[in-house]
Amino acid sequence: MDSRDPLEPPAAEAIDSELEFHFAETVEALMARGWTEAAARREAARRFGDRGKYYRNLKRLERKRVIRLFRPEALVRDARYGLRALVRRPGFTSISLLALALGIGVNTAVFSVVNSVLLRPLPYADPDRLVMIGNQAARGAASLADFLDWKNQSRLFETLDAFEINRFTNSRFTLTGDGEPEQVIGYRVTAGFFDTLGVKPLLGRTFAAGEDAPGRPPVVVVSERLWRRRYASNRDVLPRPVILNGRQHTIIGVMPASFEFWQRDPEAWAIYPLAPPTRRGPFFIRGVARLRPGVTVDQAAAEMDGIARQIELAHPKDYTRLRIAVVPLREIVVGNIRPLLWVLSGAVVLVLLIAISNVANLMLGRATARRREIAIRLSIGAGRSQVVRQLMIESLLLSVAGGAVGVALATWGVAALHSLAPADLPRLGEIAVDGRVLAFTLLTSIASAVLFGLVPAIIVSRTALTSSLKESERGGESRRQSRTRSRSGRSRRTSAAPTGACCSCASPRTACRSGATWSATIAASPFASTRACAARSRSSAGRTGASRRW
Numbered sequence: 152m153d154s155r156d157p158l159e160p161p162a163a164e165a166i167d168s169e170l171e172f173h174f175a176e177t178v179e180a181l182m183a184r185g186w187t188e189a190a191a192r193r194e195a196a197r198r199f200g201d202r203g204k205y206y207r208n209l210k211r212l213e214r215k216r217v218i219r220l221f222r223p224e225a226l227v228r229d230a231r232y233g234l235r236a237l238v239r240r241p242g243f244t245s246i247s248l249l250a251l252a253l254g255i256g257v258n259t260a261v262f263s264v265v266n267s268v269l270l271r272p273l274p275y276a277d278p279d280r281l282v283m284i285g286n287q288a289a290r291g292a293a294s295l296a297d298f299l300d301w302k303n304q305s306r307l308f309e310t311l312d313a314f315e316i317n318r319f320t321n322s323r324f325t326l327t328g329d330g331e332p333e334q335v336i337g338y339r340v341t342a343g344f345f346d347t348l349g350v351k352p353l354l355g356r357t358f359a360a361g362e363d364a365p366g367r368p369p370v371v372v373v374s375e376r377l378w379r380r381r382y383a384s385n386r387d388v389l390p391r392p393v394i395l396n397g398r399q400h401t402i403i404g405v406m407p408a409s410f411e412f413w414q415r416d417p418e419a420w421a422i423y424p425l426a427p428p429t430r431r432g433p434f435f436i437r438g439v440a441r442l443r444p445g446v447t448v449d450q451a452a453a454e455m456d457g458i459a460r461q462i463e464l465a466h467p468k469d470y471t472r473l474r475i476a477v478v479p480l481r482e483i484v485v486g487n488i489r490p491l492l493w494v495l496s497g498a499v500v501l502v503l504l505i506a507i508s509n510v511a512n513l514m515l516g517r518a519t520a521r522r523r524e525i526a527i528r529l530s531i532g533a534g535r536s537q538v539v540r541q542l543m544i545e546s547l548l549l550s551v552a553g554g555a556v557g558v559a560l561a562t563w564g565v566a567a568l569h570s571l572a573p574a575d576l577p578r579l580g581e582i583a584v585d586g587r588v589l590a591f592t593l594l595t596s597i598a599s600a601v602l603f604g605l606v607p608a609i610i611v612s613r614t615a616l617t618s619s620l621k622e623s624e625r626g627g628e629s630r631r632q633s634r635t636r637s638r639s640g641r642s643r644r645t646s647a648a649p650t651g652a653c654c655s656c657a658s659p660r661t662a663c664r665s666g667a668t669w670s671a672t673i674a675a676s677p678f679a680s681t682r683a684c685a686a687r688s689r690s691s692a693g694r695t696g697a698s699r700r701w
Contacts, residue, residue: 174199226544233545243517244549247510251553251599254506256560257499259584259592263565265492266591267582273481274409274581276349277441281480282448284311284438284455291476292316292434297462299425301438301475304458307451308440310347314413315339315423315435324419328394330381337371337395337419344420345372347441348412354378355389355404358422365426371400375408377418395421411580431469439480452477484577503599510549511603518542518611525611539608546604547597554596558584561592 174195181191237244272278284301285291293301298313305311315338316322324337345357353375362370371393382388391402400421411417442451455475463470518525525538562584572579 170199225540229541229544230548233541233548236545237549240517243513247513247549248553248556250506250509251550251596252556252560254503254557255550255554255592255595255599256557256564258503258595259557259561259588260564260568261492261496261499262591263561263584263588264568264582265496266585266587268485268578269489269492270587271581273484274350274411275480278480280309280442280444281348282440282442282451283476283478283480283483284440285476286434287474287476288472289434291437293436293438293475294428294430294432294434295425295436296428296431298436298438299428300462301455301458304461305440305451305454307443307446307454309443310343311438311440312341312343312347313423313436313438314341314344316413316437317435322417324395324421325397326381326393326395326419327397328392328399333381335377335418337417337421338413339421339423341423341425344439345406347439349441350406350410352404353407354386355402357404363422363425365424367422367424369395369398369400369422369424370403371395371419371421372404372406373402373420374406374410374418376416378405395419409580411578431466448477448479486577488577503595507599507603510599511607514546514603515607515610518607522611538611539605542608542611543600543604546608547600550596550600550603551593553599554592558589558592561588 177195177198178188178191181194182188186194273281275281283291284293286293286297293313302311322336322338323334326333326335340358342358342360342363345352351357352372355372357372358370361367378384378388382391389402389404392399393402394400406420440451442448452475455477459470459473459475463473528538529535565582565584568582569579
């Protein structure tokens with residue numbers, strides 16, 4: 152029975168072959184000393200003992216080798232060496248860093264948008280239970296009479312409130328009575344609007360139950376932006392009378408800047424008085440409701456279909472084929488931008504893959520040029536796994552540096568997006584480079600390092616030692632011969648005097664090697680020029696002889 156531990160097939164076959172070789176050698180040695188073949192085999196089997204121990208020892212050594220491979224001191228040493236290697240190749244490093252920074256930076260910027268718009272939950276309490284309700288025939292709007300029927304007849308909503316979007320005034324209030332007149336974007340909402348969303352004010356309070364009843368004094372909640380701009384962040388602003396659309400209201404609360412609903416820049420929410428309607432219109436109201444625990448959107452939609460049938464029966468002249476839509480609030484907020492963002496995400500992933508392929512080609516070329524270095528390291532005892540580790544750490548350093556630059560580019564891109572993005576981009580104020588985005592960038596950098604560094608590292612680690620060393624030796628010999636021929640050529644050119652040169656020092660007529668021009672040499676004393684040229688000639692001859700001896 153084979154008691155060996157499972158190993159990789161090549162390793163198991165190598166061990167079997169080695170054991171069989173030594174077993175046969177032992178049997179032959181015993182038979183040469185006069186043992187019979189059967190006795191020699193029994194003795195050899197006794198000496199070798201249980202073969203499984205060899206496999207177990209090998210597995211134990213393999214585990215120790217893996218542990219040693221990832222020792223902190225070894226990783227730090229390889230990181231230092233890899234950093235020095237990257238610094239020594241500034242051209243390769245800068246090109247690779249630029250490609251990775253662009254690829255990772257674009258992915259980080261796009262992921263920050265996807266994370267804020269699609270992945271992060273809405274900034275409300277239990278947002279999955281929030282739905283929007285509206286008349287499909289009126290593009291999601293409804294009348295006050297419709298809203299009151301919904302509120303009175305529905306049973307599957309925990310709370311049901313409404314807000315008004317006036318298309319004629321573009322949902323704007325004229326604010327006067329305190330400072331310069333100005334127009335601000337705002338809505339009229341029912342009393343439980345903020346409670347349905349589950350949001351709290353920054354200062355003061357929101358609407359209390361019953362404040363939307365007819366005849367109650369009108370009140371308003373303002374945004375933090377308006378509070379800081381118009382009232383200089385004065386906490387004594389509450390309560391404060393203001394004039395909205397020519398009617399006096401009282402400011403009772405301030406909502407934080409992080410609160411957004413429907414549009415990104417509303418600055419006032421006034422109370423909507425629920426006066427009994429006299430007709431089925433106008434259609435300016437949209438409902439927002441919170442489902443009861445355990446109730447699904449489909450169940451709520453089925454209930455609203457039944458309510459629609461009852462409204463049709465009660466008002467046949469006003470409605471035909473009335474259909475009330477119940478849609479999750481997330482779908483309303485995100486709108487049609489979801490497929491666009493996913494397509495954009497796929498496009499930037501392709502950009503990153505192109506950058507990775509380019510860097511992989513550069514890494515493969517650089518690793519091929521380092522064959523001699525790697526062959527020498529392997530020949531003096533380094534394992535192939537250590538070589539792969541070294542090359543992978545260099546790839547990781549390069550990728551992490553590219554990711555850091557990419558984060559800087561993404562931060563700049565997000566800031567530009569806040570300034571240039573259209574007003575209808577949902578959740579624009581929430582888009583930021585946060586911890587989740589940084590974690591995504593780190594994972595992207597590590598994955599990129601594996602993709603562009605692993606294959607070149609494995610290919611180069613399998614370098615044939617003998618051929619690599621011979622090729623490097625031939626290359627070194629050819630370079631030495633080239634340098635020798637270059638020096639010999641310079642010596643021959645120095646010893647040969649060109650046509651029209653000085654007869655004593657082989658200098659051209661335009662300039663003697665002594666530093667004097669030809670005209671100055673003629674004008675000077677013949678003895679002085681002869682001595683200078685002769686001294687220069689002896690110096691030149693000495694260098695020529697030295698070159699020839701070399």
